[in-house]
């Protein structure tokens with residue numbers, strides 16, 4: 563990594579209040595092209611609130627979010643609605659999987675793809691004749707992405723019938739279909755067995771290379787965080803308490819204290 567590279571994400575003094583609760587307090591972060599960065603911290607530290615503020619779901623109380631593809635100027639994202647942020651190139655998965663459960667696996671990926679097509683989701687549903695070619699491309703591209711995450715054999719299954727780990731991979735495929743430059747993964751390994759977690763790690767590394775992605779992940783599986791991340795940010799009670807390489811974080815006394823102080827189920 564070269565430190566003179568333009569960050570593709572710059573978060574400056576981000577804060578979020580919920581009534582009297584300061585869920586995020588003055589948090590700074592940057593991500594460089596093709597970096598894999600983890601955001602960790604005990605339960606309730608503010609990690610999901612951070613994701614929600616950066617991806618437009620919450621309006622931050624204070625602070626600024628700037629982002630832009632490599633080779634382009636960064637643009638201020640404050641005030642932009644979530645679907646416009648997705649279109650701009652920031653895609654995400656959710657802690658509680660949010661698939662369209664009665665749609666097929668392939669249709670779920672096609673929904674992501676329609677962020678990029680002229681036809682849009684309405685024409686896709688009503689099958690407007692003028693959009694047939696584009697629609698075929700959407701199907702082909704969706705199928706390719708299913709192959710990428712190892713789900714092509716399940717393309718006609720209803721999404722709700724997939725095992726849990728496969729649903730998480732499908733969410734990643736749907737996010738990739740929007741052609742992001744920055745992908746947010748909210749606890750991608752949650753509920754996965756050790757074998758699925760290893761496969762997920764390989765998948766994350768593969769898609770970073772193939773799609774030239776930067777990735778920010780929230781994850782409680784420390785084995786995965788330490789072995790996958792280029793850098794790690796640590797939060798506690800809404801504030802950033804540390805940032806550094808996995809080795810620096812592992813030996814940081816404040817981080818050790820934050821983790822030893824939390825309950826065992828975290």
Ligand SMILES: Nc1ncnc2c1ncn2[C@@H]1O[C@H](COP(=O)(O)OP(=O)(O)OP(=O)(O)O)[C@@H](O)[C@H]1O
Nearest residue numbers: 580583585603604605606607608609610611612657
């Ligand atoms: N919409 C909301 N309204 C009020 N309080 C909220 C809201 N969302 C989050 N909070 C509170 O903000 C704090 C931070 O929550 P957040 O979900 O961001 O933490 P987290 O680090 O993602 O936790 P976990 O690891 O358990 O997912 C918590 O005290 C939570 O109860």
